[in-house]
Amino acid sequence: AFGRKENKMELFHNQITKAQGIASVRSLYRSNSLYFLAENVSCPVTVLDFPSRKRFIRELRENKYDAVGISFITPNFLKAREMARLVREIRPEAEIILGGHGAAIENIEESIPCDHVVKGEGIGWLRKYLGEDSSKPIVHPLLPTAEFRMTFGIPSGSYYRRKGSKGKSLGAMLVPGVGCVNGCRFCATSHFFGKAYTSFFPDGESLFREMCRLGDALNTNEIAVQDENFLKDRQRALDLLECLEKGKRPFCLNIFSSAEAIAAFGVENMARLGVVSVWIGAESKLDAYEKNQGRDLKALIQELHRFGIRVIVSGILFVEHHDKKTIQDDIDYLIDLEGDFTQFMQLIPFPVTALYEDYKAKGWLDFDLPYEDWHGQDKLIFTPPHFSRAEAREILDQAFKSEFDRLSSSMYRLSSTTLKGAKTLTAYPTDPWMAIRRDQLRAQSKLLRALIPTLRRNAHNPLERDRIEQLNQDYFEVLGKTPISTRALGFAAVLLSEAFKWRIRFFGDRLQPRTIHQKYRQ
Ligand code: SF4
Structure with missing residues (x-):
């Protein structure tokens, strides 16, 4: 809706x-900006990332907030409007602050109930709003x-x-x-x-x-x-x-x-x-x-x-x-x-x-x-x-x-790119830093090699089938024989991909982010 x-x-x-x-x-x-804002002020803050409507209502009913910040992008206009409406209904004393790219919509304050609209960088604005020093260094959240x-x-x-x-x-x-x-x-x-x-x-x-x-x-x-x-x-x-x-x-x-x-x-x-x-x-x-x-x-x-x-x-x-x-x-x-x-x-x-x-x-x-x-x-x-x-x-x-x-498929393409890199970097034998980079690409190629049976089974067309066989040969040239552990991983990958197909068939392919509830200084 x-x-x-x-x-x-x-x-x-x-x-x-x-x-x-x-x-x-x-x-x-995640909605990264929310964590940046919470980390960079000194008052108690709760971040509620991807709340369902029900979860948002519960949060408002169970807690007394002085201000509720709603960060949104333009296509989420209706969601932001409903959230603001709920704040006014459940916590009329709380101020509503709109931010994010959606706040750039012209005259947004006329279509979404709010007390403040923040356009541009929000940390400095929020610090000033709370009476804090807006020039303090930024603390990066984990x-x-x-x-x-x-x-x-x-x-x-x-x-x-x-x-x-x-x-x-x-x-x-x-x-x-x-x-x-x-x-x-x-x-x-x-x-x-x-x-x-x-x-x-x-x-x-x-x-x-x-x-x-x-x-x-x-x-x-x-x-x-x-x-x-x-x-x-x-x-x-x-x-x-x-x-x-x-x-x-x-x-x-x-x-x-x-x-x-x-x-x-x-x-x-x-x-x-x-x-x-x-x-x-x-x-x-x-x-x-x-x-x-x-x-x-x-x-x-x-x-x-x-x-x-x-x-x-x-x-x-x-x-x-x-x-x-x-x-x-x-x-x-x-x-x-x-x-x-x-x-x-x-x-x-x-x-x-x-x-x-x-x-x-x-x-x-x-x-x-x-x-x-x-x-x-x-x-x-x-x-x-x-x-x-x-x-x-x-x-x-x-x-x-x-x-x-x-x-x-992009998985075929990125597997091929990674292996190419591992091959190229072998040409830097006397450069210890490039040797580290080569080893990283080789290690990743070894892991990606386990995808060959899954790629084969799900090849999109004859062209991709041929490409996968060529990639398999390239793996052999660069990495040698396929170890038993890679074969075992490959078998497990096929089973998982088949299970996912059944999941899609019966439940659709939509993935819903879980709600993240994180409290700061409380
Ligand atoms: S303005 Fe900068 S970030 Fe934006 S599209 Fe151009 S180069 Fe990319």
């Missing part, structure tokens, strides 16, 4: 691997990369556990800063933070210290770096690399970065830094943003693959110049980049962006479309001259399908 079934809670299964069936990557993430990760029904922890560590780990999440100076016209994050970058860790050394703290506390070497364009601050990344090598802490990083920043930093340096995956905004061949101008993205991605770095390519469909032919050209272009993953999104002019202002001035925005539909995977928010709404959905679905048909 409060959202759309087309807009799933998951990132990958919603807009990246959605056409890949059982091979789709399933993962759930957060896992994901709440849950699974493919083929096989749950996965962090591949990059610390040597000798015990217990489950899902990696650590690190936010070095917020915003991006590039200001691409559609980018909600960049515009939300005023097209500026606010750094929480100004130099490589402070970043390194924080990584060690998070890695030690969460028992992991894997860090998901939540920074819009991590390599943009080249010097900080180079200093971090120096600290990692000096401190002998071979962290593995998942990052976001633009092509221009990657080219300036260098792919080999990325391998040294321990980057295992990078999200690159390719956007559209015909709508070249400065970050991509003059870059051969295909060659760049091949080079990243050579060093075992997985690439998530993201593209935007239904921009102004797209007609039936040019949109297909762009879809082909994005698929031909051969990322390990490809995200296709419909162009969304989110409030606060330059694109929104432009389209609004031209009278192109469809304000009759409910905010629940502003998610980029179904209906367009404006009416492009060359497509009907039904066609837009069909073209999007077809893009995901052809990507899967032509490139095979």
Whole structure:
């Protein structure tokens, strides 16, 4: 009643691997900003992440709160409105604070009952609101990369556990800063933070210290770096690399970065830094943003693959110049980049962006479309001259399908990329740091090899079947004979994937995040 079934809670299964069936990557993430806010004030706070309506009501009835903060994104408008209504009904004395990207909706205070609307960075605002020193250093919360990760029904922890560590780990999440100076016209994050970058860790050394703290506390070497364009601050990344090598802490990083920043930093340096995956905004061949101008993205991605770095390519469909032919050209272009993953999104002019202002001035925005539909995977928010709404959905679905048909499953692709990296790094025999990186990729390849029987059994088409056989042969060349332990793991993986198919058949494939209830200073 409060959202759309087309807009799933998951990132990958919603807009990246959605056409890949059982091979789709399933993962759930926390609402990180809530934990940042709670950690950085000195009064008692409760975080309630992903509450059901019933759980939210119980929380309000059982506790007396002075203020309730509701953080939401635009498609969750109805949920936020209902939550605010419940606060007014059950705890009328509490002040309501709206934040998150949804707070950027124009005149939001007229449609959702509230006392304050926070646009932009929220920690400083909240500290001021509470009468605290807003210039105090930011305390980073301890957060896992994901709440849950699974493919083929096989749950996965962090591949990059610390040597000798015990217990489950899902990696650590690190936010070095917020915003991006590039200001691409559609980018909600960049515009939300005023097209500026606010750094929480100004130099490589402070970043390194924080990584060690998070890695030690969460028992992991894997860090998901939540920074819009991590390599943009080249010097900080180079200093971090120096600290990692000096401190002998071979962290593995998942990052976001633009092509221009990657080219300036260098792919080999990325391998040294321990980057295992990078999200690159390719956007559209015909709508070249400065970050991509003059870059051969295909060659760049091949080079990243050579060093075992997985690439998530993201593209935007239904921009102004797209007609039936040019949109297909762009879809082909994005698929031909051969990322390990490809995200296709419909162009969304989110409030606060330059694109929104432009389209609004031209009278192109469809304000009759409910905010629940502003998610980029179904209906367009404006009416492009060359497509009907039904066609837009069909073209999007077809893009995901052809990507899967032509490139095979993302699990096959990332397995192949990891092995390529392990092979490349054997060419650095006298470089002890690269030897560590090679061993990390080899260790992961050994684990991924156990997926071969599952990949075979679920191969999407003859092309993928052939690719899997080739990959199996490559494993043999690089890693030797398949050990019995890998065969046993492979057998268990097949059983789990078959069990997951039954689960989908009888109960559907929806995954619901559990409610997290975390108290601070209470
Ligand atoms: S480079 Fe990426 S993060 Fe930066 S403004 Fe452009 S789309 Fe946003």
